[in-house]
Amino acid sequence: MHSALQPLARVRVAVDCMGGDHGPSVTLPACKTFLDAHPQADLVLVGTAEALAPARGWPRTTLVAATEVVAMDDAVEVALRKKRDSSMRVAIAQLKPGEGGRAAADVCVSAGNTGALMALARYVLKTFDGIDRPAIAALLPNQKGGFTKVLDLGANVDCSAEHLLQFAVMGSALVSALDGNDEPSVGLLNIGEETIKGSEVIKRAGELLRDAGAAGQINFHGNVEGNDIFKGTTDLVVCDGFVGNVALKTSEGLAGMLGQIIKDEFTRTPLSKLAALVAMPVLNRFKARLDHRRYSGGALLGLRGLVFKAHGSSDAFAFERALARAYDAARNRLLDRVHDRIRNTLAGAAGASGELDITLTVAAQPPAKAA
């Protein structure tokens, strides 16, 4: 359904240069590397005039000054109401169409405070019709050597079945934009494969997803379990933000513990230190394959503008990876894909079940046009 979408010829990336634990000392070098590697990219760098000074004279680069910075520990309220000229907000605002109907950038990247980013993006850009809550999708490495996309990892707790359907639709668009796979398989995270398993919300979500699958709107695989994320059983795993957060943090905790134990064991005795020396190249490859910087950050989906979140602790390599992913997504027109899928799926689902709790402006269009 999306193969007709032509990639963008040029991609304009707005960057919140002040975000993240390290700010411009990390974001600027990353931007430079990214710029050199992507001749079809233009950059819109946002930050304090002083911080942006080193980028003066860069090719294909526009500098936009902002006077304030959202701190990593600022409350959402502070970011929303007090710091009205923050680099984060100004960077997001680059995605809003101006007077000529055209925005200054196609995608925005920030390593700042997630809560503030989500709130500001939602406030400045608004959600698509049909989407109640934006979601955050992340990429987790899987045993097949690829990445399983998981959403929601934002703070969407108390999700309804309809929200989970929305996540499935938006996530499918993400996979198609990033991997060129137009029929990504979707798994519903549950405590067993059988359809009778799970909470009431999950069982109802299973019904909605099955209906959407039967209607050809998504490629629904069925229920998956926690271990399927790392097995790569499906391209996409959908869950509420609470469960997604616990799964992600638990994985981080386990990976941290395993790393610590490997380190302990290889430094315990002179002999094991020797073994470490011999095993070093292998251990380094192991580390590289798990390098979280390769998949750091995530996409905010459901907004009328494309925002990517880089990990707060990003170094220049991780931030450059986030820029590259944002570039790919924008180039492959993720926003149009999300929009198309929302329109098609929600129009279809509303027709099929009549129960969708979503008020649509899209639905005001003639159904023939929507389908």
Added chain:
Amino acid sequence: MHSALQPLARVRVAVDCMGGDHGPSVTLPACKTFLDAHPQADLVLVGTAEALAPARGWPRTTLVAATEVVAMDDAVEVALRKKRDSSMRVAIAQLKPGEGGRAAADVCVSAGNTGALMALARYVLKTFDGIDRPAIAALLPNQKGGFTKVLDLGANVDCSAEHLLQFAVMGSALVSALDGNDEPSVGLLNIGEETIKGSEVIKRAGELLRDAGAAGQINFHGNVEGNDIFKGTTDLVVCDGFVGNVALKTSEGLAGMLGQIIKDEFTRTPLSKLAALVAMPVLNRFKARLDHRRYSGGALLGLRGLVFKAHGSSDAFAFERALARAYDAARNRLLDRVHDRIRNTLAGAAGASGELDITLTVAAQPPAKAA
């Protein structure tokens, strides 16, 4: 509050010898090893007469014949209504007081089908007054070198705040019986440390747990996140069965992937195979520290009898570990500890909030007696 409880002089362990993927070929050798190592243990072995033949003549061992076996894939209904003389059911029934008021065993262990075990245990033993749903607690290894106890890992989806309080109370009793720590710290699994985080149920559970903490009934640490399980931030982590299951399965999936990657990398080239040879002792120690057989299985809590579940895929070592843990728990009178804690906490909480949705026979006692 429990230091007055004397350990049992002798512990009688009932074993469902037919349960698990391997049945008697694994359970009987494990029982023999366990028996030899625990002179104060008596065994009650339950199984078909034929399967138990090799155990004839063992010291301190009673054989109890059962004619049926619950298969690993039997539906709960089959276990409950069709196979009324299954080894699993007969083993559980050893915990019911007979005519003289004394049961034939102090604790029961099975590696059979979890759903069937939970249903049969609940049907045969009933839950304690004040407990709506039995829970399954498991031990996960942590970075401190100990084990974090996590519950619920059963299928208690759609838990209320009151259920989470019950889990905290029962789990505290478990830690005190297994580790001799009478004031185990309790964490509530959430998506952030702040009390304002989480779903409505979790926020309400946080209030109940704080109240119970303030009343000295549990040692409430506050919210913890997924990574705290493996950090060992608290002795006990409480969550609903859905979230617990996802956290556990996700960890298993990640551990499986990491193991696979280590194997891949160490066998990729002749040089890396050589490195593997040198690193082998270190890698083996690493593997041993993570050996899931050491912490396989879990405790069913909230029932009027002590049931331990060994992992279905247990080998003799894993099953012997489960027997030893069940023995320790029974010896340290886990059942009495759970019962005491339930009585104390629920009496207190009911008095404090008046909102507990639990019907209590205990509450029919004079409050002075209950407190």
